[in-house]
Amino acid sequence: MELRKYDIVHLSAEAELESGGIHPCYEILFISSGSAHLRWMGKDYRVQAPALFLLAPNTPHTLISERSSPCSFLYLELGVESAAAFPGLPQQRDWNMLQTSEERLKPGLASVYTTAHSLLETLSPQSPFAAVAEQIAQLDIRKILLLIGCYFLPASEADRLTGSRLEQPEASERIRTLMRNLESTYFEPHTVNQLAASAHLDVSYFIRQFRSITGKSPLKYLQDLRMNAAAWFLSTTQKPVQEIASATGFQSVHYFSRLFKMTYGVSPSEWRKRETRV
Incomplete structure (x- = not known):
C-alpha cells in the first residue's frame, strides 16, 4: 500500500469553508474534532467527531465545516495493490452512513477511531517519529481497513458459508492448540491416531489440515x-x-543417530565437536 499524499487540515468555525476534490485513488478521511458536512455520491453526511469516511477513486467529494464548531481532519490518498485491499463501494456507502449515527461509537468499533487518532499523531509535524512516520502510518492504515473489514464480515460472509466451511476455523484452532502442546511434550510417545483423537478430528482430515497449516505431516x-x-x-x-x-x-x-545424520548431514558426535557452546 502506497501513501500517495496526506495532510492535516483545520477549518475555521468563523465561516463555512469547503475542502475536497476528485482523486484517481482511494482516500480515507478522518474527522478528528468538531463537526462537518460531507457531500459524496449524491448524499449528505453531517457528523460529529470522531468520524472516518472511505472514498472510492474518481468520486467527487466536498467537506464543509459547520459554523457552530471548528473542524480538524486528516485525509490520506492511497495507492493500493488491488481493489480487494479496500472495502467495495457498497461497503463504503454503508460504512459512511454509519458515521452519521451513534452506532459508530459502540465498543466494537472504538479501535477504528483509536487507531485513526494514533495515525494522526504519527503524521503530525510534531511527531518524534517523523523519519519513519509513513512506514508506521501504513501499518495503522492496514489495521483500520482490517477492522472495518471485520465489521462487515458477519453480514457479508455468514449467509454463503456452508457447514463444512464453518467447521474449518474451529478445526484449525484445535490443530494450532495441538501444535503448542507438542512443543511441550515432544519427548513423549505420540502416534498420528492419538494426535487426531486429541484434536477430535478424523485421521485423514487431521493430516490434510495439519499439512495445510504447517507444510508438514504431523510426525514430520x-x-x-x-x-x-x-x-x-x-x-x-x-x-x-x-x-x-x-x-x-x-x-x-x-x-x-541415523535420523540425526539424515537431518543435519553429520553424526551427533561430529555435530557436538563442530557446534559445541559449552
Whole structure:
C-alpha cells in the first residue's frame, strides 16, 4: 500500500469553508474534532467527531465545516495493490452512513477511531517519529481497513458459508492448540491416531489440515521438534548421546543417530565437536 499524499487540515468555525476534490485513488478521511458536512455520491453526511469516511477513486467529494464548531481532519490518498485491499463501494456507502449515527461509537468499533487518532499523531509535524512516520502510518492504515473489514464480515460472509466451511476455523484452532502442546511434550510417545483423537478430528482430515497449516505431516513436525532439541542439547551439554536420544523421545539411539545424520548431514558426535557452546 502506497501513501500517495496526506495532510492535516483545520477549518475555521468563523465561516463555512469547503475542502475536497476528485482523486484517481482511494482516500480515507478522518474527522478528528468538531463537526462537518460531507457531500459524496449524491448524499449528505453531517457528523460529529470522531468520524472516518472511505472514498472510492474518481468520486467527487466536498467537506464543509459547520459554523457552530471548528473542524480538524486528516485525509490520506492511497495507492493500493488491488481493489480487494479496500472495502467495495457498497461497503463504503454503508460504512459512511454509519458515521452519521451513534452506532459508530459502540465498543466494537472504538479501535477504528483509536487507531485513526494514533495515525494522526504519527503524521503530525510534531511527531518524534517523523523519519519513519509513513512506514508506521501504513501499518495503522492496514489495521483500520482490517477492522472495518471485520465489521462487515458477519453480514457479508455468514449467509454463503456452508457447514463444512464453518467447521474449518474451529478445526484449525484445535490443530494450532495441538501444535503448542507438542512443543511441550515432544519427548513423549505420540502416534498420528492419538494426535487426531486429541484434536477430535478424523485421521485423514487431521493430516490434510495439519499439512495445510504447517507444510508438514504431523510426525514430520514432531520429528523436527525433537531434532532441534537434540541439536541444542548436543551443543550446550555434555550429556551422552544415548541420554539425549532418550530425552528427546527416541527409544533407539541407533535410529536417533541415523535420523540425526539424515537431518543435519553429520553424526551427533561430529555435530557436538563442530557446534559445541559449552
